[in-house]
Amino acid sequence: MSDAVKPAVGRDHALGWGLKSVVALVGLLLAAPTVVVVPMSFSGADTFEFPPKNWSVRWYEAFFNSERWMFSLLTSVQIAFLVALTATVLGVGVAFGLDRARFKGRNAIRSLMMAPMIMPGIVVAVAIYGVFLRWQLNGTATGFVAAHTVLALPFVVTVVSTSLAGYDRTMDVAAATLGATALTTFFRVTVPLLAPGVLSGFVFAFVTSLDEVVIALFLQTPDIQTLPVQMYNSITLEIDPTIAAASSLMVAATTIVLLVPLLVRRKRSTS
Amino acid sequence: MRRNIGTKARALVGVGLAVTLAAGCSIGGSPGGDAGDKALTFVSTGNPFQGYQKTAWQDPFTKETGIKVRNDGPVDEAKLRSMVDAGKVTWDLVDTSAAAASQYCGTYLEKLDFSVVDKSAFPPDTVGECGVPAYFYSLMFMYDTKKYASDPPTALADFFDVKKYPGRRIVPPEVAVGILEAALLADGVAPDKLYPLDVERALKKMEPIKAVTTFAKTYGQMQQMLVDRQVDMGLVLTARAYQSLKAGAPFKTVWDKTLVNWDDLVIPKGAPNKEAAMKLIAFAAKDGPTGHFAELASVQPVRDTIKPKYDDIQQQINPFTEDRKAGVVRMSDDWWGKNFDKVTQRYTAWLAG
Amino acid sequence: MTTATIKAPPGVSPARGAGRARRRAAGWLILPAAALLLVFFVYPIATIVWQSFTDPAPGLGNYVALLHDGISVTVIVRTLVTALIVAGSTLIVAYPYAYAMTKVGPRARGVMTVLVLLPFWTSLMARNFAWYMLERRDGLIDRMLGLIGLDGVVLLGTVAGVTVAMVQVMLPFMVLPLYSAMKQIDPRLLDAATSLGAPRRRAFAKVYLPLSVPGMLSGFSLVFIMTLGFYITPALLGSPQQSLVPQVIGQKVSALLDFGGAGALGAVLLMITLLVLFVVSRFTRPFTALSGTVGNE
Numbered sequence: 001m002s003d004a005v006k007p008a009v010g011r012d013h014a015l016g017w018g019l020k021s022v023v024a025l026v027g028l029l030l031a032a033p034t035v036v037v038v039p040m041s042f043s044g045a046d047t048f049e050f051p052p053k054n055w056s057v058r059w060y061e062a063f064f065n066s067e068r069w070m071f072s073l074l075t076s077v078q079i080a081f082l083v084a085l086t087a088t089v090l091g092v093g094v095a096f097g098l099d100r101a102r103f104k105g106r107n108a109i110r111s112l113m114m115a116p117m118i119m120p121g122i123v124v125a126v127a128i129y130g131v132f133l134r135w136q137l138n139g140t141a142t143g144f145v146a147a148h149t150v151l152a153l154p155f156v157v158t159v160v161s162t163s164l165a166g167y168d169r170t171m172d173v174a175a176a177t178l179g180a181t182a183l184t185t186f187f188r189v190t191v192p193l194l195a196p197g198v199l200s201g202f203v204f205a206f207v208t209s210l211d212e213v214v215i216a217l218f219l220q221t222p223d224i225q226t227l228p229v230q231m232y233n234s235i236t237l238e239i240d241p242t243i244a245a246a247s248s249l250m251v252a253a254t255t256i257v258l259l260v261p262l263l264v265r266r267k268r269s270t271s
Numbered sequence: 272m273r274r275n276i277g278t279k280a281r282a283l284v285g286v287g288l289a290v291t292l293a294a295g296c297s298i299g300g301s302p303g304g305d306a307g308d309k310a311l312t313f314v315s316t317g318n319p320f321q322g323y324q325k326t327a328w329q330d331p332f333t334k335e336t337g338i339k340v341r342n343d344g345p346v347d348e349a350k351l352r353s354m355v356d357a358g359k360v361t362w363d364l365v366d367t368s369a370a371a372a373s374q375y376c377g378t379y380l381e382k383l384d385f386s387v388v389d390k391s392a393f394p395p396d397t398v399g400e401c402g403v404p405a406y407f408y409s410l411m412f413m414y415d416t417k418k419y420a421s422d423p424p425t426a427l428a429d430f431f432d433v434k435k436y437p438g439r440r441i442v443p444p445e446v447a448v449g450i451l452e453a454a455l456l457a458d459g460v461a462p463d464k465l466y467p468l469d470v471e472r473a474l475k476k477m478e479p480i481k482a483v484t485t486f487a488k489t490y491g492q493m494q495q496m497l498v499d500r501q502v503d504m505g506l507v508l509t510a511r512a513y514q515s516l517k518a519g520a521p522f523k524t525v526w527d528k529t530l531v532n533w534d535d536l537v538i539p540k541g542a543p544n545k546e547a548a549m550k551l552i553a554f555a556a557k558d559g560p561t562g563h564f565a566e567l568a569s570v571q572p573v574r575d576t577i578k579p580k581y582d583d584i585q586q587q588i589n590p591f592t593e594d595r596k597a598g599v600v601r602m603s604d605d606w607w608g609k610n611f612d613k614v615t616q617r618y619t620a621w622l623a624g
Numbered sequence: 625m626t627t628a629t630i631k632a633p634p635g636v637s638p639a640r641g642a643g644r645a646r647r648r649a650a651g652w653l654i655l656p657a658a659a660l661l662l663v664f665f666v667y668p669i670a671t672i673v674w675q676s677f678t679d680p681a682p683g684l685g686n687y688v689a690l691l692h693d694g695i696s697v698t699v700i701v702r703t704l705v706t707a708l709i710v711a712g713s714t715l716i717v718a719y720p721y722a723y724a725m726t727k728v729g730p731r732a733r734g735v736m737t738v739l740v741l742l743p744f745w746t747s748l749m750a751r752n753f754a755w756y757m758l759e760r761r762d763g764l765i766d767r768m769l770g771l772i773g774l775d776g777v778v779l780l781g782t783v784a785g786v787t788v789a790m791v792q793v794m795l796p797f798m799v800l801p802l803y804s805a806m807k808q809i810d811p812r813l814l815d816a817a818t819s820l821g822a823p824r825r826r827a828f829a830k831v832y833l834p835l836s837v838p839g840m841l842s843g844f845s846l847v848f849i850m851t852l853g854f855y856i857t858p859a860l861l862g863s864p865q866q867s868l869v870p871q872v873i874g875q876k877v878s879a880l881l882d883f884g885g886a887g888a889l890g891a892v893l894l895m896i897t898l899l900v901l902f903v904v905s906r907f908t909r910p911f912t913a914l915s916g917t918v919g920n921e
Contacts (some may be wrong), residue, residue: 026720150665485781623698
């Protein structure tokens, strides 16, 4: 059936009250954490209260004035940036290789690339922790970047492969017949066409690293503590409302970062 | 045009590499501290307790010696061991139980240099090769006075009696601070017959409260839960009890039996700043810092010649007053040093089972 | 995850030989990533599985210990049951939601899609912190239930508390496959069944429900597998008394440095995961719905 017909038929049966209230409840469940964290971060009280009785930005001040929180934020952003860079470069290579090369074992490679996604996180974390202890990579930037890149690769490969699949190869041929060299074609034709996909991959990799806790918990030392680890420690060690501010900032940051590719894409399609 | 692109690409790669290298070099390092600074890493159980160690010990120490101290936590013996095993030790001074100090002495901990640390400053039976006491603390039974206003509990046994006293309980994250001892004392074991501990009997005594008890992840969490009245009674360590009461938690101690133990300051084997750590141990044992810390954190100083000025709240939880000190039961760090791993394993299994 | 490739039309290619060489060369682009995965993923996993057979002594000691230590079996069963409950609850909650998504107009559907993607976008620690505050004594949930006469419901530290938080974050993984399966179902089938005299409810059960089974199956298996590996949520919202397998693995390593024991338990978890994947892959492809999602626990 065509898509044009479906909504018309669907709308004949408006949602009943029962279904409507179920949907509302599920919506509430989905939104609950976000709805709670943000107001809590603007509380003026010393302890947690929801809804807050008076409002202030003091916990944001506390966050930005705390050496510890700022240090972990900086560490997280640096690591995430390196991970995004590495994972994007490697992932684009994989996507191209899988798309253009013909060889035995392509499916095996594909499964290998996706494996970190289905493997239970704790098993990966403990396994990496074990070998990193021996390689002395615990608590090093290299260790963090390597481990997080493993987790981020599947996202980059997926996103870039998808945009490669939609890429019209006759464009290359057209450029070639017009006298462009392979390199020119790559930079003038291929790159602009794939840029949105690559950008999405970069962003997903960035967010994956920024948000990762399990491996980071095992690899942390006083020298390197990422923001999520600092948040975890804050909940289990000494919980104060600064973490509400940190949480809200994390939510805002991931939302903004994830919106970037969407906006870029929209701009392209309208221009 | 072709060259233009090539240059662009090369420039891009160049910038990428430069950023990568620059970022790679700058990640990590002590928060705020320069790489050149010699900073000592001090590990304890978290604020505000650790904050008092900073005020009473670290800050005057830095002032006197110029050696900076930074803080990390929580104390985690397995982490300490893995650091030593991996040869990558980042901790210099660790506040840990005397049991752990005796168990890991020489294998995971540095032996103390007694030319720096004065042995005679401590009670003789408390000095080990790898650790000297930093403070004494006690484990006591506290209850919410609002919840049990009409019929307050009066004995340790009431903590284990969910029928008579229903409600949420909390116990410390470490088994070796006297949880099993409390269960055995409540079960009628005489204080002088506690050791060797009958672990199975203790666990059997704890079975009824297991479902209504929060086994705290950290001491900080424990304190938080008392202040927020997330629990109705608990076996609480002195320092955390003090903080909770000061923050307005309506809790009161039951003066039945009180378990007393002490913590050591130890140096992990291969610690990068062990000489400085040794100096801080000696510094913390001086009259001034010891007394100051006892007053701030509400613990007992290592020498009874030091008489801290306790405030009202600290008096409420001081187990060594004339009318209370008969209930004091000292724990055996010797037994714990030998049985720590086995008991921890059994306790963890019991918990998860 | 798509395998579709577009080949250049034959005969247009300037030099076929050169093209083939370039194709082979393209294969080398995979090498760096493959090397990274081999060193930092395959090797560590292989090592810990190997350790489960060799550390502290060669043999099946660690696996035998799982059977006899008195907790591992309990914990494994508890983990499987929890995963089943989470997957089941997610299905029940997601089904009407996904169904409604196929029924509403484009704008409402847009809002519903954004809502369902919200757990992806909310940082993992922020989410868990929020549940921590919601579920504790005198938290919002406790107070709300107090209003309707249910006093003292503290979800924090209970399996129920962990389940609620898991269901929330797993909803996208259930709603999306369900929705894409339901989208394919011709709504006129239901109309046809009712016009033939079947009561609407019966028509739904006999016609609609069976057609949505593929979506249910892939959603259910996806949620089940992912739930098995949750670590942070049970660690923060659960309790040691109700440990799940990932917590015990973490504890074996961080408290006892027992890599052999942790490896054995991890291997069991891995086997269950692969088994479920294998069985389900005979019927459906659960991971096609997963592409482009963020939020690794």
